[in-house]
Amino acid sequence: MNRYLRNGWHGLLAGMALLAALLQPAAAADVxxxxxxxxxxxxxxxxxxxxxxxxxxxxxxxxxxxxxFCA
Structure with a gap:
């Protein structure tokens, strides 16, 4: 795997990890x-x-x- 492709994968994985850490589910309202x-x-x-x-x-x-699924 060449260096540019490997760096691209590392960047993609780091971005996905950051996105997953920042996206927390919204708190549901009580019934x-x-x-x-x-x-x-x-x-x-x-x-x-x-x-x-x-x-x-x-x-x-x-x-x-x-x-x-909605239509």
Whole structure:
């Protein structure tokens, strides 16, 4: 293995190790706890304000059109 290829692999492995160390899973909210909800701009341009959802149960589904498991 030549020197440039070996250094490239070492750099890649070091970068992956650094990324793995920095990416910690987000803390999950406790069941029944309240979360802060941002105002959201809808596709038609209207804004859904957090106050409109006050004291209501909201189900949020996140998906992507390019995800084979989501479509």
């Amino acid at each position: 029944g706890s309240r979360i802060t909800w941002p105002d959201v701009q809808l596709i038609d341009g209207r804004v859904l304000q957090a106050a409109d959802l006050n004291r209501r149960t909201v189900i949020v589904e996140f998906w992507g059109s390019d995800c084979p």
